[in-house]
Amino acid sequence: MTPLYALRDIEYRNGTGFTLQVDQLHLHPGRIYALAGPNGSGKSTLLRLLALLARPQRGQISFGGAPLSFEATELQRHRRRVTLVEQTPYLFDRSVAHNLAFGLRLRGVRGEQLRRRCSLALDQVGLAGFEQRRARQLSGGEIQRVALARALALEPEVLLLDEPTANLDRQTILALERLIADLPSRGITVIMATHDPVQPKRLNGELVRLVGGRLADPPHPPENRPQTSPEISTCPRPLNKRER
Ligand SMILES: Nc1ncnc2c1ncn2[C@@H]1O[C@H](COP(=O)(O)OP(=O)(O)OP(=O)(O)O)[C@@H](O)[C@H]1O
Numbered sequence: 001m002t003p004l005y006a007l008r009d010i011e012y013r014n015g016t017g018f019t020l021q022v023d024q025l026h027l028h029p030g031r032i033y034a035l036a037g038p039n040g041s042g043k044s045t046l047l048r049l050l051a052l053l054a055r056p057q058r059g060q061i062s063f064g065g066a067p068l069s070f071e072a073t074e075l076q077r078h079r080r081r082v083t084l085v086e087q088t089p090y091l092f093d094r095s096v097a098h099n100l101a102f103g104l105r106l107r108g109v110r111g112e113q114l115r116r117r118c119s120l121a122l123d124q125v126g127l128a129g130f131e132q133r134r135a136r137q138l139s140g141g142e143i144q145r146v147a148l149a150r151a152l153a154l155e156p157e158v159l160l161l162d163e164p165t166a167n168l169d170r171q172t173i174l175a176l177e178r179l180i181a182d183l184p185s186r187g188i189t190v191i192m193a194t195h196d197p198v199q200p201k202r203l204n205g206e207l208v209r210l211v212g213g214r215l216a217d218p219p220h221p222p223e224n225r226p227q228t229s230p231e232i233s234t235c236p237r238p239l240n241k242r243e244r
Contacts, residue, residue: 002065004029004158004189005050010059012049020045020213022059029157032180032190034200037210043193044087046210047160050191051084080107083156087163087193089147091135096122099135100150107154121153122146124179126172140167148176159183161192165199177202 003026010022020042027033027050035043048054049061055070062068063078091099100118109117122130125145130138138146144167151159164180165173181203183190194200200207201222209216 001028003027003062004064006060006062007049008060008062010049010056010061012045012054012056014045014054018042018045018213020049020056022046022215025208025215027189027191029189030184030187032184032200032203032205033192033208034203034205035191035193035208035210036195036197036200037216041210042213043210044162045213047084047162047191047193050158051082051160052079053084081157082160083151083154083158084160085147085151085162085164087166089143089150091138091143091146093136094134095131096127096133096135096138096146097131099146100131100153103150103154117153117155118149121149124152125149126175141169141172144168145172145176156188158189158191161190163193163195165194165196 005025005027007022007025009024010020012020014020018040035046037043045054049056052061052063052068052070052075060067064081068074068078092102097118100121101114104114104117118131119128122128125148127142127145127149130142130146135143135146144164148161148164151161161180165176168176177199180190180192190203190205192205199205204222206222
């Protein structure tokens with residue numbers, strides 16, 4: 001199976017003495033991957049590389065089966081397939097609806113379709129009816145959920161989440177985990193950083209552990225997946241958008 005991402009001999013120095021080094025990492029479509037590791041181990045840095053927001057100084061990233069050249073039009077095309085929700089999301093000081101609509105408008109979505117996608121996404125994160133709330137007057141947990149709704153409204157092929165449940169109460173965490181666990185069945189691959197040691201298991205996700213900017217070991221498939229190695233998947237998986 002062609003991996004969605006194939007990273008080979010990656011070296012990325014972020015200018016503060018930290019280097020992310022990934023000899024090889026294959027991430028497959030229609031799955032959930034959980035990036036784990038201590039503070040500063042490189043989870044967010046890896047997410048930025050996977051979001052195609054940073055270019056490694058060395059090595060190759062293949063996305064969707066083809067090596068990236070990092071040429072501007074290619075990047076623009078691929079970035080529309082991938083959405084990153086950062087650890088501290090930035091919201092415009094406008095209404096929640098404005099924040100959700102912004103990226104959709106850039107993609108040419110308008111009118112009833114735009115309204116429908118926004119309210120559906122808010123509903124999914126448990127914030128139905130929040131459209132007219134001012135973004136700056138939201139709690140930390142609500143900001144995080146609005147940022148997730150904004151990403152979901154874009155209907156990306158890959159959703160990259162940087163500690164998406166860090167500021168949330170237990171009940172909201174469980175509700176969002178149900179939502180995230182369901183995303184592969186909608187053709188969305190999820191790659192998320194987490195500090196919760198049990199979360200990958202609850203999400204049936206594969207664990208990718210980082211230590212000091214390096215992969216600690218190959219990705220661990222979930223225990224209930226009949227898989228012999230991260231490269232060879234024998235379990236059926238939902239088709240992603242491009243295969244339908
Ligand atoms: N924007 C940045 N510019 C330069 N260096 C950065 C930047 N962001 C993070 N770093 C540094 O890069 C290293 C890796 O940070 P990164 O945020 O990727 O780790 P992390 O595993 O996500 O950590 P945490 O669990 O604390 O979120 C750290 O040493 C950090 O200080």
